[in-house]
Amino acid sequence: MPAAVLQFVGSLAAVVAIVTVAWLLGSRKSANLSDEEEARELFRLAPGGFEPVEIALDTEGAAAIARDADGRLAMLVPHGNQFVFRLVPPDTPIRVEGDSVTPGNRPFLRITIGESARDWANTDSGDNNG
Amino acid sequence: MPFDPVAYAIPVFVALILGELLWTRFAGDAHAYEWRDTGTSLAIGLGSTVAGAITGGLTAALLVWVHGFAPLSIGWAWWAWPLCFVLDDLAYYVFHRSAHRVRWFWASHVNHHSSQHYNLSTALRQSWTGFVALSFIFRLPLALIGFEPGMILACAGLNLVYQFWIHTETVKRLPRWFEAVMNTPSHHRVHHAVNARYLDRNYAGTFIVWDRLFGTFAPEDGEDRIRYGIVSQLGTFNLFYAVFHEWIGIARDVWKAPWRHKLSYLWREPGWSHDGSRETSDMIRRRWLESRGEQ
Structure with missing residues (x-):
């Protein structure tokens, strides 16, 4: 077997071994927000900053939605054990179903926030142009 | 075939990643690693060795060709090795700075930054498309000066x-003299950060002195929690999207842009747009400074 192929196969085996060890050691937990303060800190860490004036947490802590003083909407979306900051594009309609809200036609961004869902439905996402 | 230090280092890389995994686990840091992120990082690293095997010969051939035009041949003298290493590190600084300031080069380099984690597995997120992006041009001047192509490639590998080893949160700060001269985990954490104050800073490879010299150095502030990744986080572990997403973005932008702006989407800085609808690193930093009343 040529040395290059042997090196590739060996490296592939090492990749599988490391990923397996990572999984076995518990590096597979989903991201979770413990409270609004933690969500606020993560919103603030967005590049250039995002200062929330209103935050709603997913009831399971799996996501968050926030509005800043300029009326911009942003979300924290789980990605592995981290969160991804996403600014909701201007003029995105916010759909409400029960105690959940969904920005635009993006079911994967659906967030269950409880009774306050109706308040976010009243958000004029047309303001989200900051 | 030139000496390739990276091939010999792979078993050490594997051992150190396993060591860091165990260390962080038993230190109670549940967020240091994420198994899918680690898988993506390592798969990108593995793919980069394949890409390197395919294009490495072409890079070597180009270095040999350029070396033929050198006015003098330095040869394999012992003193040429440290000199070549230092000059290659300067070439790396220029390449790396360009890789963050020119979108064409960024498209190839971005996958090194797209993990939201900062651990030893992140170090192996190396480019698949470096040759296509013409990254090798930054090392051609060394061959033109007269350094042996094999020596240049060995220094680049070293x-x-x-x-x-600098891709870790496990090592905090090192002795002051070391932090002053060498690139360290602390300096490189800054480089991988997307906090506004840290964007486009600390481009060094081995010696941090280049950043200090050319005004791109930023020290790590222990009070400012670092957020890693890229300005617009990928949000996926898809291997091929992670590798090619910026090339796809360039193609889309060039296709949609008015004719007079098409080339700008190749050579302007990442985040530039002809209609001002996006933000570059400089714009993000300016907005952040304004929010703090500093500008």
């Missing part, structure tokens, strides 16, 4: 091996 530089890459050095940069492996």
Whole structure:
């Protein structure tokens, strides 16, 4: 077997071994927000900053939605054990179903926030142009 | 075939990643690793060795060709090795700075930054498309000066091996003299950060002195929690999207842009747009400074 192929196969085996060890050691937990303060800190860490004036947490802590003083909407979306900051594009309609809200036609961004869902439905996402 | 230090270092990389995994686990840091992120990082690293095997010969051939035009041949003298290493590190600084300031080069380099984690596995997120992006041009001047192509490639490999261990949060700060001269985990954490104050800072490979010299150095502020990744986080572990997403973005932008702006989407800085609808690193930093009343 040529040395290059042997090196590739060996490296592939090492990749599988490391990923397996990572999984076995518990590096597979989903991201979770413990409270609004933690969500606020993560919103603030967005590049250039995002200062929330209103935050709603997913009831399971799996996501968050926030509005800043300029009326911009942003979300924290789980990605592995981290969160991804996403600014909701201007003029995105916010759909409400029960105690959940969904920005635009993006079911994967659906967030269950409880009774306050109706308040976010009243958000004029047309303001989200900051 | 030139000596390739990276191939010999792979078993050490594997051992150190396993060591860091265990260390962080038993230190109670549940967020240091994420198994899918680690898988993506390592798969990108594995793919980059394949890409390197395919294009490495072409790079070597180009270095040999350019070396033929050198006015003098330095040869394999012992003193040429440290000199070549230092000059290669300067070439790396210029390449790396360009890789963050020119979108064409960024498209190839971005996958090194797209993990939201900062651990030893992140170090192995190396480019698949470096040759296509013409990254090799930054090392051609060394061959033109007269350094042996084999020596240049060996120094480049040693530089890459050095940069492996600085991708960790486990090592905090090192002795002051070391932090002053060498690139360290602290300096490189700043480089991988997307906090506004840290964007486009600390481009060094081995010696941090280049950043200090050319005004791109930023020290790590222990009070400012670092957020890693890229300005617009990928949000996916898809291997091929992670590798090619910026090339796809360039193609889309060039296709949609008015004719007079098409080329700008190749050579302007990442985040530039002809209609001002996006933000570059400089714009993000300016907005952040304004929010703090500093500008």
